[in-house]
Amino acid sequence: MNSVDVAARSRAWWGLAVMLGPVLLVAMDGSVLFLAMPRIAEALEPTDGQALWILDAYGFAVGALLVAFGGLGDRYGRLRLLMAGTGAFGLASVGAAFAPGPELLIVCRALMGVAGATLLPSALAVVSGLFADPRERSRAIGIFAATFAAGFGIGPVVGGWLLSGLWWGSVFLVNLPVVVGFLGLAPVLLREVRGGRGDWGDRVDLPSVVSSAVGILAVVHAVKQSAAEGADAGAVVTGVGGAVVLGWFVRRQLRLEEPLLDVRLFRDRVFAVAVATGFLPLAAWSASAYLGGVYLQSVLGLTVLQAASAALPGAVVLTVTCVVTPALVIRTGTRAALVACHLLVAAGMLVLAGIGTGGGLGWYLASTVVAGVGYGISFSVVADTAVGAVPLSRAGSAAAIAETANELGNALGIALLGSLAAWVQRLHGTGELTGVGGESGYAATSAFVVGYQVAVVVAGLLHIALGAIALRQLPRVKRGFG
Known part of the structure; x- marks a missing residue:
């Protein structure tokens, strides 16, 4: 193996190491609040419904937009989307850390989820593009998956350890060193990746994105409202409306040539x-x-x-x-x-x-x-x-x-x-x-x-x-x- 090949391999593995930082953050922030909620509840005094939205607004945003942002990355460039998403993730983390009330914290958590949705599909595509050798690529993807899983698992532990000596906002500010390090190193170690012309991700159906997110949020809001305060008329109407929207979403996917979610x-x-x-x-x-x-x-x-x-x-x-x-x-x-x-x-x-x-x-x-x-x-x-x-x-x-x-x-x-x-x-x-x-x-x-x-x-x-x-x-x- 000549020196050029050695340098390329070394660059690829260093690129993977840099890429794992945002992956770990996206996974960890899905669970980092599990032990922090009693402290947040004491500081911000959210209602039962607000407490649950603080926890899962992030996951809903990631889940609702993951497929759409995967398509946008194919079209406009994975690394470009990755850099923008990481920067937005850092800014939303700062907003969450210093939120004066539960409403703003929910908004910042949702914005973190939107940014997180840009990271996962783009990160995997960039990592795959780093390695020409199939065996090395397979190992790298395995490390990628293990890091993502570890982030989910250690999120509560990291949150608990931080809160043992710091205030509740520290569970968000811990993201900043990783964000800054990635934004500084990514342009040097990573290269742009795009999907091919006519790729599945080239066309993103906006009505599908909106209807899936609105339908899920409406149904979940109705469930939460019923659990916290009883099934009043407003909760029933919201739940039924959300179910209708989701039904329309499924029918649309069956008709589209390139569906957002291929239900077939x-x-x-x-x-x-x-x-x-x-x-x-x-x-x-x-x-x-x-x-x-x-x-x-x-x-x-x-x-x-x-x-x-x-x-x-x-x-x-x-x-x-x-x-x-x-x-x-x-x-x-x-x-x-x-x-x-x-x-x-x-x-x-x-x-x-x-x-x-x-x-x-x-x-x-x-x-x-x-x-x-x-x-x-x-x-x-x-x-x-x-x-x-x-x-x-x-x-x-x-x-x-x-x-x-x-x-x-x-x-x-x-x-x-x-x-x-x-x-x-x-x-x-x-x-x-x-x-x-x-x-x-x-x-x-x-x-x-x-x-x-x-x-x-x-x-x-x-x-x-x-x-x-x-x-x-x-x-x-x-x-x-x-």
């Missing part, structure tokens, strides 16, 4: 199960992590540092599983991996049924470790399985759908399962979801624990059902990573 791909049962596996475990993980953070601090009375330490074993297990799963799937096949994923997450969720108002730390730790294996499997196999189930010409669309399922699962888990917990809690006489504890008395903590238990049991049963579907519907032939 769901006719393949392997693809459908893979995407469901991208969605449901993330929904369970985000809801249980958020509710678990409130439980550890407000019910068991742990400090934020102790709560972060309690979340660490699950984060480590999740990350390690992401690394080792691809090698295991080559031997076992994706069918066994997907079934195992759902059964392990179900077991982890159902373990949480044993928690109480005191002495529940052991149940929590056992749950995060067992479920962490399932989450790690999901992160590792979903995208590869989804892409492998469709024709090569639709691989980009399949990958975008799989990634969108992850992001929407992360947001909707908090919105739906969190709202279920709030509704059960309200039935037991209290409407406070965050900040429960000594000042609210034993009745409030007991009501919260019951809501937490109901939410995780429902999540566990859904995983058992999806695991059974995977067992029946997926082919027995081994489909490992290629």
Whole structure:
């Protein structure tokens, strides 16, 4: 190998290292507030609904715009979009850190999500373009995926450690060194990547983007409103209207030659199960992590540092599983991996049924470790399985759908399962979801624990059902990573 080749390889790996910073931030910011919410609730005093929007406005924005920004990157340049998105992410992070009230914090979190949606598809395309050798490219993409998974896992831990000595806005300002470093190094180490003429991403259907986002937000808002204050006429109208918009969105996708979301791909049962596996475990993980953070601090009375330490074993297990799963799937096949994923997450969720108002730390730790294996499997196999189930010409669309399922699962888990917990809690006489504890008395903590238990049991049963579907519907032939 001559000196030119050595220099090119070195530049590529340094470029990957720089690229992993924004990837880690986008994933981490989907979960960094799980342990921070009690502190934010104390400082800003949001309502129940505002607290949930603070958590999931980010995920909704990423999920709703991920596919669209992937297309814009193909058309106008991935690196250009990446630089603009990273800069916007940094500015929105500063706004979130110094938000004087919950309304502005929600807006800044949504803007962070819009910026984050520009980063993921562009980052993967830029990383792929760095490596000419297929084996090195495969290794780089594996590192990319493991970093993304690790970001989700360590987000609560990082947030907890920061808040043990700093004010709540520090969980956003920690983004700035990575943003500044990337903006300084990316023009030197990375090169522009564009899609080919006539690529799938060249045409972005604006009505599809708007209708999908509006429909999802309307339905989720109706669910949250009903959980917090009861199903009044306004919530019903909003929910029905959102469902109608989503129905129109699906019909439009079936008519378009180049749809934003190719719903025809769901006719393949392997693809459908893979995407469901991208969605449901993330929904369970985000809801249980958020509710678990409130439980550890407000019910068991742990400090934020102790709560972060309690979340660490699950984060480590999740990350390690992401690394080792691809090698295991080559031997076992994706069918066994997907079934195992759902059964392990179900077991982890159902373990949480044993928690109480005191002495529940052991149940929590056992749950995060067992479920962490399932989450790690999901992160590792979903995208590869989804892409492998469709024709090569639709691989980009399949990958975008799989990634969108992850992001929407992360947001909707908090919105739906969190709202279920709030509704059960309200039935037991209290409407406070965050900040429960000594000042609210034993009745409030007991009501919260019951809501937490109901939410995780429902999540566990859904995983058992999806695991059974995977067992029946997926082919027995081994489909490992290629």
